[in-house]
Amino acid sequence: MKNNEYGEYSRSLVRDIPADVNSDIYKHYDSIIPSFEGEAVYVYSFKENKMLFAKGWQDVLGYANDEITLFKIITSSSKRHMAFSSELNDKGLKFVQSRKKDHEKYSFTLEVEKIHKDGFIVPLLSRVGIFKATNGIIEEIIGKSQVVPSLKFGEVMQYGAYGPDRDEFEETLSKELFHHFAISSKEKEALSMAAKGYAFKEIADQLKVSQSAIEKRIIPLYKRFQVKSLPHLISFAYKNHIL
Template sequence: MPERENFGEYSKTFITAVPADLKSQEALFFDERIPKFADEAVYIYSFKQNRMIYASGWEEILGYRDDEINMLAIVNMSAPEFAHFSHELNDKALKFIHHKSKDLEKYSFTIELKKIHKNGTQVPISARVGVFSSENGKIESIIGRFQVNRSLIFGKVMRYAAYGPEKEKFEEELNKILFSYLAISNKEKEALELVAKGYSFKEIAHALKVSHSAIEKRIIPLYKRFNVKSLTHLVSFAYDNYILP
């Protein structure tokens, strides 16, 4: 079993290696009501119980039985090149949401990465993690969906997105903390796609219904993050690293 020290300092306070009891009334209830899709695994982890309370589809996706998979294993099965970024993202996203008290079930984040199958092979995954339930303004449980996406092509840049009532603040907070990584958010990618099509910052701002300065804040920091000297170089870098199609 992976060591606890391998993942984020904040997350490890809440994560255990206890799998779900799939014969419990709670798990059976979820099994009837949680939608299931092809090439997808689902989990529900309870912070209140400090354990997994539901799991489905894991043997088909990553080789672990549903009564075997646990939160510690899921967090630590990221491929080495994605591990540090994934751990930091989990940490900072969870910390951000923990400071909120309203509409918690509307918060989630996504990340594209590779996970290590139980047989040692790498599986391309589009993962989404969000708040499943809350009580008295505090997170009670989270839900994660791991979709196999073999069309993903990975370069040097990690791709992620944040969602929720305070999406802008959520993503800005993640951007500040993850700046040292080669990473790009959906918001930044959205603006960069229009740059690649030849739009000016003013035109992009109009198209996305934000201010000119908001577009500058999305694009200009990418110069330093990706070590590029111009917009042309930035767009070229984006294509070379499969950020843009």
């Protein structure tokens, strides 16, 4: 894999080292982190540059718990989803690192195609959050991926950002990832209401934000998706399984 196929943060911090399933830390996390059918989870340490915990990946991507690594998870994204998913990880973690407190309250999600060890496509809803931060430094992240067979992918990536500064978080990601065909959860929320016939002011009233906030969510999508009108944008959204 070429370096430009995944982000700067990933290149510098991600290693192809699996968790030690016999370690005390693994057993500890196994006792406190819940697991569900069709869901895989991992905890990765930036301090030690390796997996600390992994469970459920055999069923999701075909890798045993002592075989899966964060490097494998990142590089298993499909070709058309690789660049965006990697850059989202980078930009998301950098934003959270810039906060002064409450790092563990931040997370971001992504609907993504992954390639199973046996070569077939797996549709996943993945969430990455901060598991441990000390003195303002992110030390461990936690990732959860759930198989969602009903997911349909077009050319547009769908993501969301969550945390105390959610609006700023998502707006920052939208600006920094503008060159990608992608849409955030807040942008999608506003667009779905516009598709139902609501005017921008009506959307703003229902979401309890200003009309200009709604315009900032929808109008930039014209340029991003190379459409010329709201009906064209809505048609594009349906075609690409956004709505």
